Amino acid sequence: MTPVLQMRSIVKTFPGVRALSDVTLSVARGEVHALCGENGAGKSTLMKVLSGVHPHGSYEGEILFDGEPCRFRDIRASEERGIVIIHQELALVPHLSIAENIFLGNEPARRGVVDWREALRRAAGLLRRVGLDEHPETRVADIGVGKQQLVEIAKALAKNVRLLILDEPTAALNDEDSAKLLRLMGELKGEGITSILISHKLNEIARIADSVTILRDGRSIETLDVRDPATTEERIIRGMVGRDLDSRFPDRTPYEGPDAGEPVLEIRDWTVRHPLDRARKVVDGVSLRVGRGEIVGIAGLMGAGRTELAMSVFGRSYGRYERGTVLRNGREVRTRTVPEAVAQGIAYVTEDRKQYGLHLDDSVSRNISLTSLGALARRGIVDGHEERRVAERFRRTMNIKTPNVLERVGRLSGGNQQKVVLSKWILADPEVLVLDEPTRGVDVGAKFEIYTVIDRLAAEGRAILLISSELPELLGLCDRVYTMAAGRLTGEVGRAEATQELLMRHMTQDSPIPPAGTPSPGPGPGPGAPSTDPDEGHQA
Incomplete structure (x- = not known):
């Protein structure tokens, strides 16, 4: 198949970190091309280079689209060529309508005035195309995350997309919404639209992708034909991590104390x-x-x-x-x-690490110490040296990939951010x-x-x-x-x-089943008993 996109010898460096090193990527016209790699392998950085988030001049290497060199100065320049990226964190304005979001910055106008009747008409057609039956004037805040992903794709279609990049599109979706999104990708492929899919879900890649390129430590390792029987999940994992994972889960080490199970x-x-x-x-x-x-x-x-x-x-x-x-x-x-x-x-590691689990603009060491500032303080003042020493210990034991513990945690990959959250709560003992x-x-x-x-x-x-x-x-x-x-x-x-x-x-049961071994109510309030808590009805 003819390549619609070629990225040659791409090198991208941030202060103290080489994120991409001599990466090469070739995507055939009309295919779904998956991009795999561990967190921090450089997948999202490579796509930001392609889409103009990292503009020409901030990286080394060459990009060819339809055989022509591309030097995108920003996202708008790449979108004008039909390259549209949908980031993992959706770029929708929740309090605007679906139609307003679809045409934000790209509004149909007559004599300099937005033609909202035309916008609603075109939005309705785009929503039908992606399989959404929502009214175009519905607020984005009033629909679920799965439907918001489809709105993002409708927004891309409004820009006459030719190459659609989806960064972890199903990470926050349930199985039903994920299946709907993958079906839509197959339909877009039938319309001749090329897609690049960044995903950790290998079963999705096997289902929808034609080929997969594996990145590891900022380098392109290999490209595999997904339809080849030799391209198994184990084969892809070996390319991603550089070794065989004999088991997806570690051997369980039991707790052997006398109070085990109490x-x-x-x-x-x-x-x-x-x-x-x-x-x-x-x-x-x-x-x-x-x-x-x-x-x-x-x-x-x-x-x-x-x-x-x-x-x-x-x-x-x-x-x-x-x-x-x-x-x-x-x-x-x-x-x-x-x-x-x-x-x-009691400690709680939230499902939304970016919003509730971390201060993204602060350092790794500050994030790790947040739950234990009292233990790290002397006379009411946090001991910065001790704080960094403790963070450095967690950096080693948790294998947090960061240049140093003073690095801003928002610059880390998702997996390393999750290790910082776990470190924070483990430190609280x-x-x-x-x-x-x-x-x-x-x-x-x-x-x-x-x-x-x-x-x-x-x-x-x-x-x-x-x-x-x-x-x-x-x-x-x-x-x-x-x-x-x-x-x-x-x-x-x-x-x-x-x-x-x-x-x-x-x-999927409609009625509850008494769990096996459920303890009797004991000394506390039993089922149906009135609460003795003075803050009954409290809203957190």
Whole structure:
């Protein structure tokens, strides 16, 4: 097939870091070309070079599009040639309508005045083309993330896209929305539109891509034909990490203390209402336990209430508390605020590390020390030398890839940012660690490293509550898995009998199933008992 794009000997350097080193990429006309590599391999940087985010002159090398040299000075210049990039963080304005977002900066006009009737007409056609039945005047804030991705593609189609670049487009989508997006990519391919797909999800690459180029440490390693039977997931992983991963999960190291398995965290009859819609229960009568040295999973489809449960337990950070009890080591504890939860030895690693987990404009060392400033202070002043020493220790033990601990954390790759978040909470020495999608947007190599950390924490006797949308992850790591649907627990499955099919069946139940081994209410308020908490109804 004829190459529509060629990138030759691309070199891109940032202060202290060579992000790309002699990278070559060739994309055939009309194909879906996948780009794979570990976090920090240079995938997004390469696409930013192509799309003009990093303008000509800021890098070395040559770009040919349709056989002609390209020297893009900005994004608008690349879009004029039909190259459009959709970043992982969507570039939509939530309080504007779908039509306003589609034509933002590209509005149809007559005599210098925006023709909104024409904009709405064209927007409706574009929405039909991407399979959305939303009205063009609907606010973007009022539609889900999956539909927002389709709006981004409609926006690209409005610019007469010829080469569409999608950076981790399904990272925040559920299975249904991901499948819809992949189907649309296939339809666009049928219309002659070439796509470059950056993804860590190898099953998606096998499903939709024609070829895959692997980057490692800022270098292009090889390009493989996805349709070749020899191009297996294991083959791609070997190219990405430079070695074979004999297992996707580390061998489990059990906790061998005399109190192994004894309940550390117990949640009883936990009920929380939506912060705005008081008639809606987002968590409804949930009771669960996590034992010492255990890794316990929570599985559920989008909207099942998993994150709402975790955030509401962790300092009432979400929703309106109605009733329920938290026990640590058999004793009822107060977790009404985040400081109270932390003081009780509970840590929460959020699913949204960029918004809630990190200060992106601050250094690695400052982010790691945030939960333990008191321990690092002398006479009320943080000891900067000790802060950096501790951060350097975590940089080595967690294998955080950064030039130094003074580097701005926003410059790190997603996997390394996630390691910084984990380091921050490990430094706080929690007894209970709640992990909400800890490997979202993380490549297979970094995932294995994070799994190893989780296993080590459990082997030390900590209680781990793991929320994940990836069923193989739950099956590979957890001793037990609870399932949730519509805010309620619908089942509890042990490691020995757990399968993806069984978990999915419980995740789609209409009514709750009493989990096996659910503890009796004991001394705390039982199911349906009125709350004794003076802050009942508190909204975090």
